[in-house]
Amino acid sequence: MSLKIDLRSGEKVYVGNSILTVASDERSTIIIDGTLPVIRENDFIHQEQATTPLLSLMHAVQMHYLVPEQYSVSSIFHVYLSTTWENSVSISSAMKLVSQGELYKAIRVLKDVLKIEAR
Template identity: 30%
Template sequence: MALKVELKPGEKLLVGNCIITNSDQRTRLFIEGRAPILREKDILTAASANTPAKRIYLAVQLMYIDDDVEKTRDAYFSLVNDFLAAVPSSAEIVNQINNEILTGQLYKALKAANRLIEYEQDLLSNASARRPGLSADGESR
C-alpha cells in the first residue's frame, strides 16, 4: 500500500537522501517502497536543535534518515542519560523511544521523540509560569 502525502505550495519533503520541493500548487504524491520520508515541518537541523530534547530528536532523526542506529547510538545514549538525570519524570517517553529503536521502528521512535520535545516544552512553560520575570526559554524579560 502506497503512502499518500499531500504537500502545500512550496512545501518540502525528504525522501531518502533527496529533498523534493513542491511547486506553487497543492500536490498529492503516492510513494511506494522503503525509504525514510519526512515532511519539512518534521525535519530538525543542527542549528534548530537548541534544547536537550530537540538534540535527542535530531539523533533519532539521523538514525532514521541514515537507517543506521550504530552511527549515532553513542551520542544518542549520552544525550538520553543526561536528559534522564535532569528530568527523571521523562523516563516513560524515553523508554518508548528506546523500545522503538530496539525493534527497528525508527519512524515511531521519531514520533516518540517529538512527544519528548512537547513534554520538555510543557515543563519549561510551567517553570516559567511559577517564576515571574522569565520566559519559557529561561531568558529574563
Template identity: 25%
Template sequence: MALKVELKPHERIIVGNSVITNTDQRARLLIDGENVPILRERDILTPETADSPAKLVYLAVQLMYISPDPQTQHGTYFNLVRDIVTAVPSSWPIIEGINNNIMSGDLYRALKEARKLIAYEDKLRDQYKATHPNGDVSSAA
C-alpha cells in the same frame, strides 16, 4: 501500502536520501516502497533548530531514521539521553519508549516518541516559568 502526501507550495519532503521541493502549486504524491524514510518539512529538525536537549535527541533519532547506517548515531543518542535522564529522571518512561523502538528497528515510531519528549520538556519549562517568573529557564529542563 502506498503513502499519500499533499505538499503545500514550496514545501519540502525527504524521501530516502533525497530532498524534494514542491513548486508554487499544491501537489499530491503517492509514494510506494518498503522501508523508505519519509519526513515532511514540518517534522525535520536541523542542527540550528535543535536548541534544547529534547530536540537534540529528536535530531539524533531523525539522523538514524534517514541514515543508511543508523548505528552511526547510537553513541550520540545514548550520550544525550543519559544526560537527560540524569537531569530529569521523570523523563525515563518516554526515553524507554524511544529506546525500545530504536532497538526493535522501528525508527519512525522512535521519532514519534521523541516528539513526546519535546512536548514533555516544553511542559516542564512552562511549569518552571509559572513558578519562577524571574528565573532563568535555560536550566529548567
C-alpha cells in the same frame, strides 16, 4: 503499501538522504511506494534547532532514521546517556523502540514529549 502526502507550494519532504521540494505554485499530492524513510519538513529538526537535550535526541534519531549508514545508533545513545531526563518513562520508551529498530515509532514518541514540554 503506498504513502500519500499532500504538500503546499514550496514545502519540503525528506526522503532518505534526499530532499523533495514542491516547485509548483499549487498544492501537490505525491505518492511514495517503497520503504524509504520519509519525514515532512514541519516535523524535521535541523542541527541548528537542536538547542535542548530533547531536540538533540530527536535530531539524532531522525538522522539515523533517514540516513542509517551515516548516523549510528551509538550517537543516539550518547545523546541519551549524557542527560538526566525529566520525562524519563516516555524517553525510555523511545529508546527501547530505537534499540528494536522501530525508529519512526520512536520519533512519534519523542514528538509527543516535545508537545508536552511545549505546554
